[in-house]
Amino acid sequence: MSDSPANGADLDALHERVLAWFEENARVLPWRGVDDPWAVLVSELMLQQTPVARVLPVFEAWMARWPTPASLAADPAGEAVRAWGRLGYPRRAQRLHAAAVAITEHHGGEVPSDHAALLALPGVGEYTAAAVASFAFGQRHVVLDTNVRRVLARVLLGQAHPARSLTASERRLADRALPRADAHRWAAASMELGALVCTARSPRCTECPVADLCRWFAAGRPEPDEPVRRSQAWTGTDRQCRGRLMAVLREHEGTVPKVALDATWDDATQRERCLDSLLDDGLVTVHPDGTFSL
DNA sequence: CACCCGTGGGA
DNA sequence: TTCCCAAGGGT
Known part of the structure; x- marks a missing residue:
């Protein structure tokens, strides 16, 4: 083991194992392998x-x-x-x-x-x-989504979860972990590993092809002292209100009278604010007769 | 950079 | 049941 998060030999083994695992375990999805x-x-x-x-x-x-x-x-x-x-x-x-x-x-x-x-x-x-x-085009890019971030955080850094925000240091790490050849397959494979095995909750380390290379696993899967995120309130938010309004507008093929929208939310002030924001966003259209539609 | 932006299912 | 969070982007 070197001082760096992973040496060349570690990365070669990581690539080989994850790609082999992907060959056997990749989900069949309608947007995969369609050349579209x-x-x-x-x-x-x-x-x-x-x-x-x-x-x-x-x-x-x-x-x-x-x-x-x-x-x-x-x-x-x-x-x-x-x-x-x-x-x-x-x-x-x-x-x-x-x-x-x-x-x-x-x-x-x-x-x-x-x-x-x-x-x-x-x-x-x-x-x-x-x-x-x-x-879609087989190019070589760092594809850094939540799954890949979690896999790299665990395997290379020994951390249960990636940082809240993506840092330059983390991007450099992902760039270093990107293989010269088959980069696009590595991108898909590392994402799939994060989605199916190295999951946020209840990771399936016994099924993981790189558990023996994983710093987090070696450390006994330590959890962070504090929860990484603070749970966000949902009930009563503008997002919920906007969702209600949009749901009504989706259900109707034609236009919707104002009274139908008014019935979705009690707080008139918040309701009007949300409707205005939806109009501003261009998600909702108001017509000359005062009705609304998508 | 922090915050806002929907929705529903699983633990 | 409550809470977490899922292939992020825009401001």
Whole structure:
């Protein structure tokens, strides 16, 4: 063992084991192995903060209806928000629609392969740009999501959880852990390991292919002294209120009278504030007759 | 950088 | 039942 978090031999073994494990244990997912960058982009937006199981049915319906960026761009953004259903964070649907418009207008209808071009798309941040470039185009990028961060924190740093915010030091570590060859497979494999084995709660270390290389496991899986996060209040928040309003608007194909929205939330002041914010966000439209729609 | 932005299922 | 948290992004 060297002073650094992992020496070259450790990393070689880590790569080899995780890739071999991935070969045998990778889930079959509809956005994998399809040679369709649009499908990859759609899946990545849907998977932002939303579990795979809930994304699956929405993804299938979405791709059947909008098989290309141009097909989505040709429909109103409100239809995208409606089709998003209850995946949560409906602005992601709005941004995916905006991305489809940008791809249609500026990239000839083809999802760009360039990382910088991807990053410029609405709803695409550092993680998603790297993920699409990696998974859809086989490029070499550090794909640093919550799963990979947790795997690296445990295996290389011996920490139960990654830090609250992503530091430059952590990014350097991930860059150092990225293999020269098969980087895109490492990205997918390390993410999958974090999702299926090296989970946030109740990690399955007995099934882990790299338990004997893991600093956290070697240290006896120590838990941090203080909880890494403070639980956030939910009941009564603007987010809950906005969610109620959006749910009503999704259910109705046409427009919704104000009284239908008023029935969703008792506190009129908060309700009006939230409705205003939804209008500001462009998620809701108000019509001349005073009715509302997506 | 801290905070805001939905939703529902599992422990 | 309460609480955690899931392939983040934008401001």
